[in-house]
Structures are given as structure tokens and as C-alpha cells.
Amino acid sequence: MRVTAPFLAPPHAYGAGHRGIDLASLAGGSDVVVRAPADGVIAFVGTVVDRPLLTIDHGDGLVTTLEPVRSDLAVGTLVHAAEDLGTVASGGHAAGGELHFGVRLDGEYINPLLLLGGVPRAILLPCCSDAGSP
Numbered sequence: 001m002r003v004t005a006p007f008l009a010p011p012h013a014y015g016a017g018h019r020g021i022d023l024a025s026l027a028g029g030s031d032v033v034v035r036a037p038a039d040g041v042i043a044f045v046g047t048v049v050d051r052p053l054l055t056i057d058h059g060d061g062l063v064t065t066l067e068p069v070r071s072d073l074a075v076g077t078l079v080h081a082a083e084d085l086g087t088v089a090s091g092g093h094a095a096g097g098e099l100h101f102g103v104r105l106d107g108e109y110i111n112p113l114l115l116l117g118g119v120p121r122a123i124l125l126p127c128c129s130d131a132g133s134p
Contacts, residue, residue, distance in 0.1 A: 001025055004098055007111035019109040020065070020102030022094045032088040034069050034099060035081075037115070038062075042077040051091030061106040066099060068092050 001023040010017030025032040040058040044065075047053075053067035056079060071086030079085065094100045103112045 001099075003113075004095065007109075007113065009109070009111075017109075020100050021112050023099045023101060024095070024097065025088070032097065032099070034066055034071075034085045034088060036079045036083045036085055037064055037101070037112075038081045040064070040079055042073050042075050042079060045071055045073055045075060047091075049092075052089050053092075054085055061104075063104045064112070065102045065104075067102075068094070069099070 003021050004024045005018055005022035007021050008018040010019070034054075036056060038056075038058050040056040042054065043057040043063065044053070044055040048067075051068040052070055053065055054069045054071050054073070055063060055065045057063050066085070068089040068091045069086045070089040073079070073085060088097060088099050090096060092100060101112050103110050103115060
């Protein structure tokens with residue numbers, strides 16, 4: 001999978017932003033399988049507005065939402081990391097065939113790449129030289 005739209009934190013709780021990442025399959029085609037990012041329990045499966053979505057509660061305040069996803073799983077089903085959840089469907093803001101992956105920690109959206117090891121560590125560099133200082 002490759003990221004087609006990165007996480008963009010909103011300036012405040014009701015501000016504009018992109019509260020997740022959009023992913024496209026490198027294989028392309030239809031019936032792209034969606035797999036669980038980590039162990040958890042299915043907390044919601046259904047349609048919200050115009051898109052089918054699936055939410056997994058991983059415990060300790062961590063919740064992931066995947067959309068649009070067509071799934072036959074029931075609320076309360078235990079899932080394990082990398083287990084098949086369903087397939088990418090259509091609807092929502094993501095381009096056709098793409099998956100939106102959102103993560104909340106204690107109710108606040110965070111960048112999913114932080115959990116997947118995809119955000120490089122920040123390295124502070126010296127900004128200025130002391131040369132020429134009075």
C-alpha cells in the first residue's frame with residue numbers, strides 16, 4: 001500500500017484537516033483485501049452517510065476506523081493483526097479503490113503512521129553559527 005493523502009491535524013477540534021491517511025493498493029484492481037492493523041474487537045460495522053466502515057477497539061483508548069470497507073464481521077468479533085476484515089468498497093472522500101485509515105487515542109485523532117513506524121524521527125540540527133556574534 002502507498003499513502004495517497006497524508007494525515008493533516010486540524011488546528012482545533014472542529015477545524016478542517018485530514019484525520020487519517022488514505023491508502024492505495026500497489027496491486028490495484030478490485031476486491032482489495034483489508035487486514036486488521038492490530039489485535040482488537042470489532043466495535044462498529046455499518047454505513048455512515050454514504051460509506052461502509054468498520055471500527056476496531058484495540059483497548060487502552062486506541063481505536064481504528066477503516067473506510068470504505070465491505071465486511072461480514074459482527075460487532076464483538078475478536079480480530080488479530082493481519083487478519084482479513086473485508087474488502088475495499090466505494091463511497092466517502094477517498095478516491096475509488098482507496099482506503100481511509102483513521103486512528104484515535106483517547107478520543108483524539110493521531111497520525112496512523114506513528115503506529116506503523118512510517119514517521120521518521122525528528123533530528124534537531126544547529127540553526128546558527130556563533131561566528132560574527134558581538
